Amino acid sequence: MKLDFVYISDIGKHLGHEVTLKGWLYNKRSSGKIHFLQIRDGSGVIQGVMVKNEVDAKTFELGDKVSQESSIIVKGMVKEDKRSPSGYELGVSDLRIVQLSQDYPITPKEHGPAFLMEHRHLWMRSSKQHAALRIRDTIEQAIHGYLHKEGFIHTPAPILTPTSCEGTTTLFETDYFGEPAFLSQSGQMYIEATAAAFGKVYTFTPAFRAEKSKTRRHLTELWMMDAEASYFEHAENMQCQEGMICAIMEKVLNECQNELKTLERDTAPLEKIKAPFPVISYKEAVELCNKAGVPIQYGEDFGAPHDTAIAGSFDQPVFVDRFPTAIKSFYMQPDPEDPTVVLGSDLYAPEGYGEIIGGSQRIHDLDLLLKKMEEHKVPYEPYKWYVDLRRYGSVPHSGFGIGIERTVSWICGLQHIREAIPFARMLEKIYP
Amino acid sequence: MKLDFVYISDIGKHLGHEVTLKGWLYNKRSSGKIHFLQIRDGSGVIQGVMVKNEVDAKTFELGDKVSQESSIIVKGMVKEDKRSPSGYELGVSDLRIVQLSQDYPITPKEHGPAFLMEHRHLWMRSSKQHAALRIRDTIEQAIHGYLHKEGFIHTPAPILTPTSCEGTTTLFETDYFGEPAFLSQSGQMYIEATAAAFGKVYTFTPAFRAEKSKTRRHLTELWMMDAEASYFEHAENMQCQEGMICAIMEKVLNECQNELKTLERDTAPLEKIKAPFPVISYKEAVELCNKAGVPIQYGEDFGAPHDTAIAGSFDQPVFVDRFPTAIKSFYMQPDPEDPTVVLGSDLYAPEGYGEIIGGSQRIHDLDLLLKKMEEHKVPYEPYKWYVDLRRYGSVPHSGFGIGIERTVSWICGLQHIREAIPFARMLEKIYP
Numbered sequence: 001m002k003l004d005f006v007y008i009s010d011i012g013k014h015l016g017h018e019v020t021l022k023g024w025l026y027n028k029r030s031s032g033k034i035h036f037l038q039i040r041d042g043s044g045v046i047q048g049v050m051v052k053n054e055v056d057a058k059t060f061e062l063g064d065k066v067s068q069e070s071s072i073i074v075k076g077m078v079k080e081d082k083r084s085p086s087g088y089e090l091g092v093s094d095l096r097i098v099q100l101s102q103d104y105p106i107t108p109k110e111h112g113p114a115f116l117m118e119h120r121h122l123w124m125r126s127s128k129q130h131a132a133l134r135i136r137d138t139i140e141q142a143i144h145g146y147l148h149k150e151g152f153i154h155t156p157a158p159i160l161t162p163t164s165c166e167g168t169t170t171l172f173e174t175d176y177f178g179e180p181a182f183l184s185q186s187g188q189m190y191i192e193a194t195a196a197a198f199g200k201v202y203t204f205t206p207a208f209r210a211e212k213s214k215t216r217r218h219l220t221e222l223w224m225m226d227a228e229a230s231y232f233e234h235a236e237n238m239q240c241q242e243g244m245i246c247a248i249m250e251k252v253l254n255e256c257q258n259e260l261k262t263l264e265r266d267t268a269p270l271e272k273i274k275a276p277f278p279v280i281s282y283k284e285a286v287e288l289c290n291k292a293g294v295p296i297q298y299g300e301d302f303g304a305p306h307d308t309a310i311a312g313s314f315d316q317p318v319f320v321d322r323f324p325t326a327i328k329s330f331y332m333q334p335d336p337e338d339p340t341v342v343l344g345s346d347l348y349a350p351e352g353y354g355e356i357i358g359g360s361q362r363i364h365d366l367d368l369l370l371k372k373m374e375e376h377k378v379p380y381e382p383y384k385w386y387v388d389l390r391r392y393g394s395v396p397h398s399g400f401g402i403g404i405e406r407t408v409s410w411i412c413g414l415q416h417i418r419e420a421i422p423f424a425r426m427l428e429k430i431y432p
Numbered sequence: 433m434k435l436d437f438v439y440i441s442d443i444g445k446h447l448g449h450e451v452t453l454k455g456w457l458y459n460k461r462s463s464g465k466i467h468f469l470q471i472r473d474g475s476g477v478i479q480g481v482m483v484k485n486e487v488d489a490k491t492f493e494l495g496d497k498v499s500q501e502s503s504i505i506v507k508g509m510v511k512e513d514k515r516s517p518s519g520y521e522l523g524v525s526d527l528r529i530v531q532l533s534q535d536y537p538i539t540p541k542e543h544g545p546a547f548l549m550e551h552r553h554l555w556m557r558s559s560k561q562h563a564a565l566r567i568r569d570t571i572e573q574a575i576h577g578y579l580h581k582e583g584f585i586h587t588p589a590p591i592l593t594p595t596s597c598e599g600t601t602t603l604f605e606t607d608y609f610g611e612p613a614f615l616s617q618s619g620q621m622y623i624e625a626t627a628a629a630f631g632k633v634y635t636f637t638p639a640f641r642a643e644k645s646k647t648r649r650h651l652t653e654l655w656m657m658d659a660e661a662s663y664f665e666h667a668e669n670m671q672c673q674e675g676m677i678c679a680i681m682e683k684v685l686n687e688c689q690n691e692l693k694t695l696e697r698d699t700a701p702l703e704k705i706k707a708p709f710p711v712i713s714y715k716e717a718v719e720l721c722n723k724a725g726v727p728i729q730y731g732e733d734f735g736a737p738h739d740t741a742i743a744g745s746f747d748q749p750v751f752v753d754r755f756p757t758a759i760k761s762f763y764m765q766p767d768p769e770d771p772t773v774v775l776g777s778d779l780y781a782p783e784g785y786g787e788i789i790g791g792s793q794r795i796h797d798l799d800l801l802l803k804k805m806e807e808h809k810v811p812y813e814p815y816k817w818y819v820d821l822r823r824y825g826s827v828p829h830s831g832f833g834i835g836i837e838r839t840v841s842w843i844c845g846l847q848h849i850r851e852a853i854p855f856a857r858m859l860e861k862i863y864p
Contacts, residue, residue, distance in 0.1 A: 001671055005663065007583060007631065022663040024628075024825045042631025042662065043583060071825040099796075099826040121625035121817045122824060130629060137585040144576060151439060151475060153569040158855040159591070159615075159638050160604075160653050162862045172592075174604045174615070176652075176862055177644070183591075183606070183615075193553035193864070194854055196456075197562060199439065199474025206591050206638070212609070220608075221592050230474065231437065231454040239433055364531075385553040385864030392554060393456045393503040394531040422626055423590040430594045430608055432625070432817035 005073070008044035011088050014078045018093065021046070021074045024125070025066050025101075027108075035063035037092065039074055045127070047084055048074055050092040062095045068107070069125065071098035085258055113416070120423060121432045131259035132412045132419055138256050139248050139408060140204075143225050146247035147202050150240070152227060155194035157187025157203040163382035172210045172220075183208035186401060187226045189331070189386055192362060195228040195397055196389055202227040214427050215304060216416045217354065219405060221425035228399030234333075234343040234361045237398035238319060241347055241357055242275040244402070245317055249273045252411055265413040269351055272315055279319040282341065285310050301327050307354030314350055321345040330376035331369070333361040333396075343398075353410035359400025366390040437505070440476035443520050446510045450525065453478070453506045456557070457498050457533075459540075467495035469524065471506055472557070479516055480506055482524040494527045500539070501557065503530035517690060545848070552855060553864045563691035564844045564851055570688050571680050571840055572636075575657050578679035579634050582672070584659060587626035589619025589635040595814035604642045604652075615640035618833060619658045621763070621818055624794060627660040627829055628821055634659040646859050647736060648848045649786065651837060653857035660831030666765070666775040666793045669830035670751060673779055673789055674707040676834070677749055681705045684843055697845040701783055704747055711751040714773065717742050733759050739786030746782055753777040762808040763801070765793040765828075775830075785842035791832025798822040 005020040006013075023041030030036070037048035050063045066072060075094035081087065105119050106126065116123045123129055144154075160174070160181045172183040187203040194201040207224045227240065249270060252260075260267055280288070285306075289296045292309040296302065302310070302320075310320060322341040325334050332342035344360030363369045369390050373380065380387070408420035418424035423432065437452040438445075455473030462468070469480035482495045498504060507526035513519065537551050538558065548555045555561055576586075592606070592613045604615040619635040626633040639656045659672065681702055684692075692699055712720070717738075721728045724741040728734065734742070734752075742752060754773040757766050764774035776792030795801045801822050805812065812819070840852035850856035855864065 001582065001668065001675060003668065009583065022827070023631075042627075042629060069825040071827040098828075099822075101824045104824050119817075119820075121820060124626065124629040133587060133626075133630070134585060137587070140586055141576075141580065144573075148573065150433065151441065153566060154572055155565060155569070155854045156638075156655060158653060158857055160640070160857050160862060172606045172608070174606045176604070177642075177859060179862070181862055190855060190864075194556065194565075195474075197474060197557040198565070199455075206588075208592070210609075221590060223588060236433065236435065243433060382863070385551075388551075388553060390531075392533045392536050393501040395454070395503040396530075422587045423622060425590055425592050427609060430592060430611070430613055431814070432622075 008039070008041050008046045008086065011044070011046060011078055011086065011090075015080065015088070016078065018075060018077050019090075021076075021090070023072065023074070025068060025070050025072055026127075027068065028066065030064070035060070035092075037063065037066070037074070037095075039072070039090070040125070044086055046086050046088060046090055047081070048076055048090040048092040050095065054091075055093060055095075059095050062097060063092075065100070066095065066097055067101050067104065069101040069104040069122075071101075072096065073098060085261070113418075117418060117424070117429065118431070124422060127262050129419060131262040132408065132414060133422060135252060135256050135259050135263075135412050136404070136408045136420060138252050139411065140404065142248040142251040143244060143402070144204070145251070146244045147227060150200065150243070152200040152202050152229070153198050155191060155198060155201045155203060157184065157190035157205055157226070159184050159206065159208075163379070170210050172208050185209055186224065188228065188399060188401060191226055191228040191399065192389055192397065193385070195230045195399070196393060196395070199231075200227070200229045212427055217304065217406065217409075219417055219421065219424055219426055223404035223421070224401050225404060226399060226401040228397060230395050230397045232398040233396050234345075234398060237359050237361065237400060238279070238345060241359060241400050241402075242277050245277075245347070246273065246275050248407070248411070260412075263412050269315060270411065273317065277317045277319055277347070278314055279321050279345070281321050282323045285320045288313055299324050299326060302355075304354070307348065308352045311348040311350055311354045312352040314348075317350060317356075318348050319345045320348060328360070330372040330378055331362050333363050349406070349410040351410070351413075353406065355403075356406045356410060357400050357402045359398065361396065361398040364390060364394045364396050366394065440471070440473050440478045440518065443476070443478060443510055443518065447512065447520070448510065450507060450509050451522075453508075453522070455504065455506070457500060457502050457504055458559075459500065460498065462496070467492070467524075469495065469498070469506070469527075471504070471522070476518055477559070478518050478520060478522055479513070480508055480522040480524040482527065486523075487525060487527075491527050494529060495524075497532070498527065498529055499533050499536065501533040501536040501554075503533075504528065505530060517693070545850075549850060549856070549861065550863070556854060559694050561851060563694040564840065564846060565854060567684060567688050567691050567695075567844050568836070568840045568852060570684050571843065572836065574680040574683040575676060575834070576636070577683070578676045579659060582632065582675070584632040584634050584661070585630050587623060587630060587633045587635060589616065589622035589637055589658070591616050591638065591640075595811070602642050604640050617641055618656065620660065620831060620833060623658055623660040623831065624821055624829065625817070627662045627831070628825060628827070631663075632659075632661045644859055649736065649838065649841075651849055651853065651856055651858055655836040655853070656833050657836060658831060658833040660829060662827050662829045664830040665828050666777075666830060669791050669793065669832060670711070670777060673791060673832050673834075674709050677709075677779070678705065678707050680839070680843070692844075695844050701747060702843065705749065709749045709751055709779070710746055711753050711777070713753050714755045717752045720745055731756050731758060734787075736786070739780065740784045743780040743782055743786045744784040746780075749782060749788075750780050751777045752780060760792070762804040762810055763794050765795050781838070781842040783842070783845075785838070787835075788838045788842060789832050789834045791830065793828065793830040796822060796826045796828050798826065
């Protein structure tokens with residue numbers, strides 16, 4: 001598109017030329033004779049240098065007056081500057097204030113997280129928040145790109161569903177023209193249907209969990225990417241997860257070095273990530289936890305401290321494989337060699353970040369599925385369509401779901417998941 | 433990934449070699465001595481030819497027995513076949529039935545739409561449904577691709593919102609830990625915030641409308657792509673929409689010729705699409721409707737018959753520009769030259785498909801926004817964050833939202849929007 005201004009991300013193309021930038025004042029330092037203006041425009045940050053002798057008096061006065069987060073239009077000459085992160089600086093010849101910001105709430109002093117989250121709409125302009133959400137976009141692109149390269153197509157699962165697959169206590173409910181409907185916790189079952197039509201599919205969709213937990217790893221509204229492939233068994237499923245994580249890592253390391261630097265993220269652990277990832281059994285993971293001083297009985301589900309213990313024991317993402325059938329969803333395929341465990345694994349991110357992916361082979365035998373539904377008290381009528389998939393051309397198939405915000409947290413090295421999404425929804429938190 | 437089978441979409445790479453396919457029987461013709469098996473695997477369809485003399489008796493019997501939508505594993509030699517759509521056929525040497533389908537509900541005879549929608553989980557295996565949803569995926573990819581190329585980043589807006597911008601009668605409500613919350617109808621206001629942080633942004637998100645209308649153009653759960661750009665005014669906004677539509681068209685015409693053929697879509701009207709698109713004023717559109725025998729008064733909103741009349745009068749997408757301020761949302765920027773109309777346009781797809789995009793420049797002046805909020809009785813407290821965007825570094829900015837299913841309907845030439853999404857949600861329709 002033809003525009004009458006340029007973006008900071010493109011500034012290198014204009015070296016030695018005068019350009020117009022449209023953005024905001026991120027920060028300012030002034031000596032009596034020079035204003036150093038940190039200009040941001042969303043695509044990047046550049047330093048503008050305004051020298052008293054080189055602009056008219058009125059313009060220099062504007063440089064005095066312009067405040068943090070004022071919107072500004074700046075003209076200037078693009079110069080090389082080896083010391084700056086962008087490699088360039090702007091010799092400012094003209095400054096126009098579009099709107100003068102007064103008393104911008106987020107100042108360089110420390111603010112508490114409650115205050116910052118209350119001002120999330122502004123906080124995301126800050127360099128670290130900005131960097132994390134840019135990396136999020138890159139991660140999303142890597143996922144879409146990897147899956148399409150592998151022949152997956154996007155078939156979005158619905159959010160409004162008449163039933164739930166995991167009990168209704170953690171579901172948001174709504175009135176659907178007189179009938180109860182629930183916000184989906186996972187698109188998985190729906191894409192088992194599209195997988196039988198398209199072979200390899202995924203859904204990149206919000207998911208909802210009305211959990212009253214207040215942790216650093218939970219959102220009530222989160223984004224999941226669920227993928228499903230017909231004729232994939234457990235091994236191919238894990239290979240696909242590995243491939244995707246490696247594709248994410250490669251793209252982020254290639255394209256987001258500035259953002260990682262802004263976040264002060266040590267990239268050494270990320271550069272190490274390489275397939276094949278280690279695989280341990282659930283049983284081994286239980287032993288690991290007990291040895292690490294986080295007690296757990298065989299047959300119990302892992303909690304946050306176990307997650308951290310497992311994830312902290314490897315410098316690669318690690319698959320925890322073959323969970324007990326008793327604690328997993330009804331649709332997971334029991335291991336033919338030991339039906340007390342399922343062909344299902346969770347992938348734990350290193351550095352203590354914990355579970356980011358859950359995946360399994362699904363039951364494709366009609367009778368076994370019906371038996372499991374009965375055992376788990378899953379009603380037949382609302383899931384008739386799901387059973388149909390085992391009636392008409394059933395095939396072995398597998399899939400997995402990755403939590404986007406948990407993946408962003410890990411890769412960005414965030415302390416809290418609320419910074420991994422533009423507008424977090426948590427217990428007691430739905431504004432802005 | 434290394435697999436022990438190949439996909440039909442890759443079959444050309446294996447010309448002259450024996451391969452294994454894993455898929456389903458789409459259709460069958462048999463003479464006494466030859467079975468012609470239409471094999472689909474989600475990635476494509478190929479004809480398998482099984483000759484009695486060339487396979488053992490048991491295998492040929494399986495060919496007799498195999499039924500529509502049985503899951504099958506087929507071995508055979510890849511041969512060129514100029515008459516087939518794929519250009520290849522398979523000389524079948526072995527057939528294994530994974531699961532025999534019995535009484536598959538969707539037969540080649542005509543079924544009514546209620547029956548087909550009740551079996552949507554199976555119907556999407558049918559060639560036309562399959563083709564439309566593959567084109568949908570390509571359209572989505574074109575949108576993501578165009579926007580990233582133009583420097584937009586994806587910043588997803590939340591679904592759960594404490595308030596609504598367009599009245600609560602058409603909103604789905606849920607209980608958010610004791611407080612009412614609503615499912616978002618549009619991510620636009622949220623990405624006005626991210627646009628001030630990132631410059632150019634978009635959100636590709638489901639939107640919800642609890643409308644009791646039963647038309648061929650309405651879903652209760654639909655997908656929208658909303659884009660927003662700081663420092664874009666009305667003209668740049670329209671240019672961006674044009675560019676995106678052209679990018680979609682180019683990608684679909686390049687990559688989906690087989691799917692368009694399956695849909696019997698006349699591609700001539702699509703090949704004609706070229707920027708710049710015609711622009712008429714709302715006033716001219718009203719005159720056009722009245723001349724076309726679809727009466728409407730100046731100041732009224734267009735209904736479905738007007739949409740069709742406008743959209744049918746051009747062989748290009750047409751912008752209807754400068755709607756009356758009185759019938760548009762409070763946040764739209766009034767035209768400085770005539771404040772009774774706004775700097776807002778809708779884009780109508782040709783061939784009678786009607787509105788697919790709505791866009792506008794947004795009010796960036798704090799006082800004007802506050803005045804408009806008062807006039808429209810928009811409460812201040814829940815929108816304080818939105819007002820903040822005019823308080824701290826406000827800039828002229830514009831954006832637009834495209835309805836994904838309407839765009840798919842147009843490009844695929846669909847009669848009804850329910851076929852443009854895997855699992856449609858409509859009045860009285862939430863299964864499967």
